[in-house]
Every structure is written in C-alpha cells, then in structure tokens.
Amino acid sequence: MKRTLLCALCFLLLLSGTAARKTDKTRTAGMRHIAASFHLYDSLQKCIWNYAETGYNETRSADLWCRYLESQGFRVERGVAGIPTAFVATYGEGGPVIGMMAEYDAIKGMSQDTVPYRKVLHEGAAGQACGHNLLGMGSVAGAVAVSKYLAEGHPGTVRLFGCPAEEGGGGKAYMMREGCFEGVDAMLDWHPDTRNTVNTQTGLANVQVKFTFHGKASHASGAPEQGRSALDAVEAFNFMINLMREHVPQTCRIHYVITNGGKAPNVVPETAQVLYYFRSPSRTVVGELLQRALKAAEGACLGTGTTFDYELMSGNYERLPNETMAALVYANLQRVGGVAYDARELAFAAEMMSRSGLTDTVPSRAFEVVPPADEGYEAYVSSDVGNVTWGVPTGSFRYATFIPGGNGHSWQQVSSGGTTIGTKGALNAARVLYLCAYDLLTDAALLNKVRDEFEARRGPDFHFEPLMGDRQPPFGYNR
Numbered sequence: 001m002k003r004t005l006l007c008a009l010c011f012l013l014l015l016s017g018t019a020a021r022k023t024d025k026t027r028t029a030g031m032r033h034i035a036a037s038f039h040l041y042d043s044l045q046k047c048i049w050n051y052a053e054t055g056y057n058e059t060r061s062a063d064l065w066c067r068y069l070e071s072q073g074f075r076v077e078r079g080v081a082g083i084p085t086a087f088v089a090t091y092g093e094g095g096p097v098i099g100m101m102a103e104y105d106a107i108k109g110m111s112q113d114t115v116p117y118r119k120v121l122h123e124g125a126a127g128q129a130c131g132h133n134l135l136g137m138g139s140v141a142g143a144v145a146v147s148k149y150l151a152e153g154h155p156g157t158v159r160l161f162g163c164p165a166e167e168g169g170g171g172k173a174y175m176m177r178e179g180c181f182e183g184v185d186a187m188l189d190w191h192p193d194t195r196n197t198v199n200t201q202t203g204l205a206n207v208q209v210k211f212t213f214h215g216k217a218s219h220a221s222g223a224p225e226q227g228r229s230a231l232d233a234v235e236a237f238n239f240m241i242n243l244m245r246e247h248v249p250q251t252c253r254i255h256y257v258i259t260n261g262g263k264a265p266n267v268v269p270e271t272a273q274v275l276y277y278f279r280s281p282s283r284t285v286v287g288e289l290l291q292r293a294l295k296a297a298e299g300a301c302l303g304t305g306t307t308f309d310y311e312l313m314s315g316n317y318e319r320l321p322n323e324t325m326a327a328l329v330y331a332n333l334q335r336v337g338g339v340a341y342d343a344r345e346l347a348f349a350a351e352m353m354s355r356s357g358l359t360d361t362v363p364s365r366a367f368e369v370v371p372p373a374d375e376g377y378e379a380y381v382s383s384d385v386g387n388v389t390w391g392v393p394t395g396s397f398r399y400a401t402f403i404p405g406g407n408g409h410s411w412q413q414v415s416s417g418g419t420t421i422g423t424k425g426a427l428n429a430a431r432v433l434y435l436c437a438y439d440l441l442t443d444a445a446l447l448n449k450v451r452d453e454f455e456a457r458r459g460p461d462f463h464f465e466p467l468m469g470d471r472q473p474p475f476g477y478n479r
C-alpha cells in the first residue's frame with residue numbers, strides 16, 4: 001500500500017514536472033522559431049542593410065517585410081495612414097492585442113562597408129547608421145515568434161507596425177494621428193545599441209522646422225545696393241537663436257544646419273534656408289521655443305529687408321514612461337541575457353575598438369544586461385516612438401548590436417550592424433519581445449496593471465494633438 005502511494009506520488013510529481021516544462025515560456029514554439037531561424041533572419045536583415053533606403057523611400061524594404069509576413073500567415077495592410085511605405089501586419093484573433101514596431105529607414109551619406117575601419121561602400125549613398133535594418137528584423141522575428149505560439153490555439157493577436165521615416169520624417173507621428181495604433185493593449189519597442197538595458201527615460205520632445213528666407217538677387221559687386229540677402233537673414237536669425245540659448249531651460253537642445261546658403265558669392269542670395277530641431281523634455285516648452293524662434297525670424301527679416309516662411313516638418317512627444325512595462329522588459333532581458341560573440345566577431349570588435357581609439361578592445365557591455373541609467377544618451381534623444389507611448393502603454397529596451405567606439409549615427413554602426421554581430425543582438429531582442437508578449441497574453445492581471453498605470457499617468461482628459469498639425473507627411477524631405 002505504502003509502495004503504491006509512493007508510486008502514485010512519483011507519478012504525480014512527474015506529471016507536474018512535465019506540465020511545468022510545457023508552460024516554461026522559454027521552451028515554447030516562439031522561442032524555438034527564433035533559435036532555428038538564425039540564417040533566415042541574418043539574410044533578411046542584410047537585404048535591408050543593402051537596400052539602405054531613406055525615410056519615405058523605403059519601398060523595397062517595406063515590401064520585403066510585407067511579403068515575408070504574408071508568407072508567415074499574417075494579414076498585411078499596406079500603405080496605411082496614406083503613407084506608401086507604412087504597413088500593419090496582424091496575426092491571431094481577439095484580445096489581448098500586443099503591438100511591436102519595425103523601422104527600416106537609412107541615413108543619407110552614411111554608406112560604409114562591413115569592415116572594422118572606415119571604407120565607403122557607395123560614394124554619397126545612404127547607410128543604416130541607426131541600425132534600423134536590425135530594428136525591423138528583431139521586431140518582425142519577435143512578432144512571427146508570437147504567431148507560432150498563437151498558432152497552437154492560444155487566444156490573442158500580435159500586430160506588427162511597419163513604421164517608415166523615423167530619421168526626421170516622424171512616420172509614427174503621422175500613423176498615430178491617423179489612429180493606426182488604436183485597439184492595441186500594449187506596445188513593445190526596442191532599439192539597437194552598444195549595450196543591453198531597459199528604457200526608463202522620457203527623452204526629449206522635438207519639432208523639426210525648416211525656415212526659408214526670401215530676399216532679392218543682384219550682382220554682389222556691380223549693384224549690391226539693389227540686393228537683399230536671404231543668407232544675411234539666415235545668419236542674423238542664427239545669431240539671435242544662439243543668444244537665446246543662454247535663456248532657455250538647461251535641458252533644451254537646439255541645433256541647425258544651413259541647407260541652402262546661396263549658390264555663388266558674386267550673386268546676392270535670393271533664397272536661403274536653415275533647418276532647425278528644437279528639443280525639450282516637455283513638448284509645451286518645445287512649443288514655446290518655436291514661438292520665440294518665429295519672433296527672431298521676424299526680427300531677422302526686419303533688419304535685412306527680407307521675408308520668411310516656415311514649415312513644421314515633424315513633431316514628437318516626449319515618452320510617457322510605464323514602470324510596469326519596464327519591469328516586465330527588464331525581467332525578460334535578464335532571462336535572455338547578453339550577446340555571445342565567436343572568435344571572428346571578437347577579432348572584428350577588437351580591431352574596430354582599437355581603431356576608434358579605445359584602450360579596452362573587448363565589447364564587454366554586450367555580454368551582460370545592465371540596469372537603466374538615470375542620465376545619459378536616452379535622456380537627450382527624441383524619437384517618434386514618443387507619440388505612440390501616449391496612445392498605447394509601451395515598454396522599450398536596447399540591445400547590443402553595435403561595437404563601442406562609434407557614436408550614434410556613425411560609420412561604425414553601419415558596419416557592425418551589417419554583420420552577424422548585429423544579427424545576434426537583434427535576435428536576442430526578438431526573444432525579449434516574444435517573452436514579454438507571452439507574459440502579457442497569458443497574465444490578465446499583469447496587463448490590467450499596465451493599463452491602469454498608463455491611464456493614471458496619461459490623465460483622464462488626454463487628447464492627442466499632433467505637434468505637426470494637419471500637414472501631410474514630408475515625403476520628399478530625403479530626396
């Protein structure tokens with residue numbers, strides 16, 4: 001009798017052990033899909049790396065992801081929000097609805113080969129200097145992994161948003177304005193980096209504004225008194241903005257480039273143009289900076305006998321944090337862990353770091369998960385993800401796909417992002433996306449907590465006011 005009881009107990013323990021293994025999320029269909037698909041995703045991210053299409057021109061990149069997602073059983077809607085290269089891909093039925101976001105745009109003039117030293121691949125061409133080839137791949141892989149889990153009969157939906165023109169085009173701001181993200185319960189977001197950590201910063205809200213000054217052309221030497229220089233107006237305007245810097249909150253950032261300063265010194269410039277970014281942790285302060293800048297532009301015109309107009313090209317909210325999402329992301333980051341490099345990748349990293357002037361030639365930050373820093377890079381950058389965080393509770397994190405030594409938007413990032421170093425980081429990101437989605441799909445109390453925090457932080461009367469108003473996306477800004 002005793003023996004029978006013992007056997008029954010052992011049998012029950014065995015059963016519960018089997019059940020525990022079955023519900024171990026790290027062994028589910030989604031994780032198996034990612035583990036088995038390294039070469040597939042490595043080749044897909046390299047296709048996007050090679051296309052290197054700039055914002056709103058990502059025709060081939062968006063098409064590649066749409067076709068791949070369709071092949072995986074997703075229902076794909078192309079050209080959403082009136083943007084030809086934006087799409088939404090959905091798998092599953094009913095709630096909860098978990099969102100992920102893919103980007104794929106490159107940056108002008110950043111062409112670079114996949115070597116650990118500076119070598120332009122195609123003179124003057126664009127390059128993936130922010131790793132959006134990887135950002136898109138990691139998110140697509142994460143969403144497909146979720147679809148493998150849902151395909152086993154589990155309830156819920158995963159929705160992958162194809163978001164164009166993050167680099168200055170504000171694609172997500174326009175998608176948010178058109179209601180693309182409505183109906184999503186929680187959003188998961190990541191970005192390539194040199195380390196593995198969770199985002200907790202609000203970052204900076206920003207607007208991108210193009211000021212165009214109009215003067216009167218004339219022979220610069222023969223009849224200068226007949227001319228009114230639009231370039232003078234740009235210079236006077238910039239001078240006043242540079243004085244203004246002393247009298248704005250310390251956390252503001254203001255930067256500009258002169259995109260048209262005239263064509264020849266012997267012609268008084270009839271037209272001149274300067275492109276500005278105004279940033280602050282508060283979108284209200286950003287609005288105030290813009291109003292002051294408009295007054296400065298009026299002053300510049302009065303003094304130089306010119307006129308001006310301006311174009312508000314894009315605008316992004318600061319991020320709305322969600323601690324519940326951040327804790328979930330951080331727990332899963334720790335579960336997945338750092339990125340492991342083989343000998344070839346380590347040698348590549350060592351050469352790149354050495355050539356970048358670093359004394360340490362081991363990318364040790366890539367090997368571990370670190371807690372979020374209070375200050376630093378994330379505190380002072382802007383992203384169109386900021387807009388989305390006010391529509392859907394969002395968890396954001398960063399994974400090591402780059403080798404330390406290059407700053408953001410550098411040739412080093414183009415280079416390492418196009419190698420297996422980038423693929424490994426992006427697939428770890430896909431694992432974290434998948435594991436977080438799994439938790440949100442299977443734990444109703446967790447999702448409720450996320451939603452409650454979101455509603456409390458956003459306030460009861462929130463209404464999304466797009467910072468760029470009702471204008472059309474600046475489709476041609478990158479040509």
Ligand SMILES: [Zn+2]
Pocket residue numbers: 130131132166191
């Ligand atoms: Zn980026």
